[in-house]
Amino acid sequence: MQQLKSDHQQADTTPSRGYTTRAVQRWSQSASGWSSEDLLDNLAEEQPVALVYNGISHAVMMATPDHLDEFALGFSISEGLIHSPSEIYDIDVTRQCQGWSVNIEISSQRMMELKQRRRNLAGRTGCGLCGTESLEQAIRPLASVDAAPLPSPDTIEQALSEMTAHQSLKKMTGASHAAVWADLTGQPLAIREDVGRHNALDKLIGYLVTEKTDLKQGFLLISSRASYEMVQKTASAGISNLVAISAPTALAVEQAVQSGINLIAFARNQRFILYTQNNTTF
Template sequence: MDPRPSSPSDRLDSVAAQVTRVRAGAIVAGAQADHLAEETPVALEFNGISHATMLATPADLEDFAVGFSLSEGIIDSVADVRGIDVLPQCDGIVVQVEISSACEARLKSRRRAMAGRTGCGLCGVETLPEVLRPVDPVPAGAPLAIGAVLRAMGAMRARQALHDLTGATHAAGWADADGTVALVREDVGRHNALDKLVGALARQTMQAGGGMVLVSSRASFEMVQKTASAGVGVLAAVSAPTALAVRLADSAGIALLGFLRGADATLYSHPERITS
């Protein structure tokens, strides 16, 4: 099982706070104790080159760095990572990732392409293929029982310790074909939570392909991309997918399920991967 902090005092991902509560339309006298999820600027550097800064929960940052690197195509496998240093700063955290020289050269080439002409007020023309980059299809595998998927979602909810403490975070989990949840990662950002999960799977060298990814959010295009980067053929979400996410799941061979609530779900792609 994946160890998680057992008490609020053990955590780096939340802080204590004093709040005033309103109940039944009336202010409750006296301040009461509560906890808030931390949200910290996390800057990722690759071989000394600043690449991206995200607001994230400052836990499992080594997993985050590896998962982000894999899902963004910066590295091909965890073996391309030579080292990770997490350096707290006064205004955030810098995560320094040392990657192989081949991956560094590819990253520099991509950065040069993305620094080109501007086609609109939001992004350069050259960046659009980067955002909508194709993913390798996930190999076919034995179908998973819908009962196992539904059980796994319920089991993941029971392991969202930071959400229980703060009510402010998303979770991403991985479960095996029987629906046993082996890993859960949480973050204020749903994409960050999934990157942390992808990184944890890679760092623990787990054979993820025969299981499923679970997310406590909607299923966007990027969530499908990240699932495909982990080689997992089933993605189950609490809320709805987008049309673009369904199209990518269909082309990538991923069974995409949404609206997992109790014993209900909606299957949007590759129904052959799910069985009764």
């Protein structure tokens, strides 16, 4: 069995487990009344991460501080800030007093375009539009993805059955989302977790790009709903198959149709709904 890429290692020299521990009191009621016990609870870390392009701060996202180099690469691709990974020359992650600074050096051409967009995101968990200045910026036109085989029902069920076991941060804290890359047998090959579902996906996209993964030979499985942002990021990365355990939105379905993504949602309890399908079959 191939080793799953899910370890919570930090991008720079300071390791991060993705969670911290705090002393708490747990209260519960029984037949004799309410009682408490002292224990230690694991809390998912949520820290500000500044994405700085060529010395100019572009986005501050609240994120779990691990795999920040992959996060920066995935964010740059999924937000359309670069056209190719080769346009990033360097990524440097440094610890700041209140969070993390990820300094990304990109080509001069992409930097000129970035300045023209005049975006300055101030991210919150689950927020993908903070700082967008116009309606045109909110919904970007998407390129079409390559056709790829749909994951079979058995394949989807296999990936779902193994997903929870590999969500180490969720098991520790109960407060994280996950994005999983599985092959066409349903075997999860890589997973990234974060307090924000967009961040988890960006981290995974960064990993897939770094590893030069063949995106026709697998599918993306997310632990959240399929919002338009998740479809947008999936299309920007060139991924053809998106499986979500919760509902899609109408705009997400519309964008999946436009980009040619196979969109499957409500994947749980041995059932799913196929919302969009390109010319491939199970």
